[in-house]
Amino acid sequence: MTVIDRTVIGSKSETLEFEVEKGAIRAFAHALGSDNPIYFDEDYAKQQGYASLVAPPTFPSTFRVPKPGINVELSRTLHGAQEFIYERPIVAGDTLRCTNYLADIFEKEGKSGTMTFFILETRGEDLSGNLVYRSKTTIIYR
Amino acid sequence: MIKEWSGLEVDQELKLVTPPIEKLQLVKYAGASGDFNMIHTDEETAKKVGLPGIIAHGMISMGVLGDFAQKLAGHQGFVSRLQVKFTGMVQLHESLTCRAKVVKKDEEARQVDLQISAEVAPGKYATKGEATIQY
Numbered sequence: 347m348t349v350i351d352r353t354v355i356g357s358k359s360e361t362l363e364f365e366v367e368k369g370a371i372r373a374f375a376h377a378l379g380s381d382n383p384i385y386f387d388e389d390y391a392k393q394q395g396y397a398s399l400v401a402p403p404t405f406p407s408t409f410r411v412p413k414p415g416i417n418v419e420l421s422r423t424l425h426g427a428q429e430f431i432y433e434r435p436i437v438a439g440d441t442l443r444c445t446n447y448l449a450d451i452f453e454k455e456g457k458s459g460t461m462t463f464f465i466l467e468t469r470g471e472d473l474s475g476n477l478v479y480r481s482k483t484t485i486i487y488r
Numbered sequence: 489m490i491k492e493w494s495g496l497e498v499d500q501e502l503k504l505v506t507p508p509i510e511k512l513q514l515v516k517y518a519g520a521s522g523d524f525n526m527i528h529t530d531e532e533t534a535k536k537v538g539l540p541g542i543i544a545h546g547m548i549s550m551g552v553l554g555d556f557a558q559k560l561a562g563h564q565g566f567v568s569r570l571q572v573k574f575t576g577m578v579q580l581h582e583s584l585t586c587r588a589k590v591v592k593k594d595e596e597a598r599q600v601d602l603q604i605s606a607e608v609a610p611g612k613y614a615t616k617g618e619a620t621i622q623y
Contacts, residue, residue: 370520373520374520374521374551375555376520377516377517377519377521377548378517378548378551378552378555379506379507379513379552379555380555382559384558384563394564395563400566402551402554402555402558403551403554403557403567403570403619404547404550404551404554404570407521407547408520408521408522410522420525421525421526421527421533421536421537422537423525424546424574425545425546425547425574426573426574427571427572427573427574428546428550428571428572428574429569429570429571429572430554430569430570430571431568431569432566432567432568432622434566435566458538
């Protein structure tokens, strides 16, 4: 049983900086079972016009930014939904500054009782302040 | 499998079946992603919170769908939007049948919209959503 504290809506994490490394892209793409050379072979990626290896579309989930306003036991949470919106592809060599915002909290009745939904939004910018990607995460506490 | 802009047409349906998801892949994904929620790697933890056993990270099924969409995009396009709902669990040894259907091709914006899904059995969806490829 949790008590919803709606006053935490709008709270913002610290902004963390992430360097996108070639090895991290390769390990992530490998764990997904991918064989797309744009994630593995830098010469190939460059031939396609990219500055370096390209990050797979879900790669920003490796940027571990604190989740403001979510203080519940991790093993009781489920990932309900996820969205990524890109202004451009992320490539190795990028440095991204990422910030999380708690956009909403609400409750729903489920089969096993009340579930609490946390909606978290992330903004990732380059070092010049240009938006690179946004993401939206729905976390369900049951 | 690679389609590029010219090879993608509205109503086209594409399919990809992954190998079964085994514990080694979950451990690799935990390490590569930094998601160490132990319901994805430790049976005892999973059962303690009422799950039938270890379940795969939802982000693996989304990641596989993203990889599928990027593969279809070819190398002139990139996945500019990926959105999913996690509608069911993926348990150990299950394969994902990934489907993508072209629902819109916008010549002006140079965008292709896909409806995407991953099933563990016919009609039993783990993940459902949409992707946009930008050329």
